[in-house]
């Protein structure tokens with residue numbers, strides 16, 4: 001079985017955004033710093049007030065792995081698959097983990113330009129995934 | 137000078153056999169390791185009044201171990217430090233004794249790491265890392281569920297930034313396997329490994345192959361901390377705690393958000409550690425460096441100051457980690473080739489080297505006077521000890 005997210009009051013808006021095919025992150029009202037993962041205070045200035053701001057969802061691969069042997073049975077049928085740490089534009093450099101899809105495993109590289117898409121993995125769960133931005 | 141005036145020591149060490157299927161409970165394993173350590177020190181359970189351990193929901197706590205042994209503890213606690221906990225325990229034990237909470241502390245880790253709850257498969261038995269790490273869902277839903285998958289993200293970035301090679305990771309695996317060949321109790325004793333074997337091994341999660349990953353082991357390991365004064369009256373040569381330093385989290389416990397993700401938390405604590413002991417990295421004669429993966433050894437070598445940042449790969453070439461090398465490391469085989477006890481077995485081996493337990497055999501590091509034991513719980517969690525024999 002594929003692990004399901006266990007949303008909590010801190011993270012629920014992120015998952016709600018994914019359901020609507022929107023990538024949203026907390027942004028501090030006081031100093032405008034984005035933060036990830038979600039939490040009660042701004043790590044930069046300590047302020048609590050924030051918005052869940054939508055971002056365009058482009059960025060580049062900061063690091064990545066190719067999973068060849070799944071440790072969770074829910075992913076066994078999907079190997080090999082790529083999970084990258086994507087550094088997002090417009091956010092001051094926050095990084096999120098996500099699958100890289102629609103791209104041969106061997107073609108993935110650090111600094112590759114990618115953009116977000118959304119993949120419904122069940123009736124209840126929609127995940128952000130990334131695809132390469134083609135140059136043409 | 138030194139940690140708490142260098143008045144605390146490790147007075148005894150012990151362990152179980154290392155297997156893939158113990159057929160025993162974590163509590164029974166803990167009892168066996170405790171009895172082995174007590175016998176080593178020349179103590180009976182009633183002389184131990186403190187118990188410290190760590191777990192990931194997979195062990196037996198100090199209350200139950202004390203009860204099973206018939207001890208009468210005044211103090212028992214668990215530390216939250218993952219793979220950096222073994223050194224945390226020793227430091228915390230000394231602090232608890234200094235504070236008068238107890239006088240002699242048994243520190244241990246017991247787990248059925250292979251036949252019981254395996255790291256990376258927790259999701260399948262109803263356990264979720266969500267209970268420990270608030271950001272777990274962001275990874276587990278994407279197919280990152282195991283420590284190897286997490287650490288490979290850091291290793292890949294290190295390769296990108298510094299040109300670290302697969303062969304350099306392999307050099308660590310080969311060296312520790314060679315050490316295991318000297319240790320009849322090691323799980324990988326009698327299983328020599330060549331670079332050809334390494335490069336041809338099954339891939340797990342690029343850039344890691346099978347031999348980049350530590351073993352999974354059923355077993356337990358323990359050590360006993362007491363005052364140097366008390367330890368001197370016991371059976372073994374005391375091994376003093378010269379330095380101890382810890383790091384628990386930091387500016388971003390979601391370490392993938394740090395400006396640099398390729399540093400070990402050791403870089404935060406190493407200056408404190410060496411300064412308090414009046415020592416430098418070059419003074420270390422034998423090391424136990426946390427090796428959940430080959431890669432974690434490289435970056436700790438960098439961040440504890442044995443080489444420049446980014447040069448950990450080059451450092452492990454030329455057999456520098458061998459018994460006759462510049463920094464004999466994980467000389468019983470480490471977690472890659474002896475056994476995985478979440479760090480405690482590496483600490484125990486450093487103690488044995490400093491006591492000269494192997495003198496007259498091909499396992500002894502010559503003139504081992506200063507030892508370093510490092511724990512790794514991620515880029516923001518670490519602890520380390522500097523140890524020295526007290527004749």
Ligand SMILES: [Zn+2]
Nearest residue numbers: 028031042045
């Ligand atoms: Zn702020």
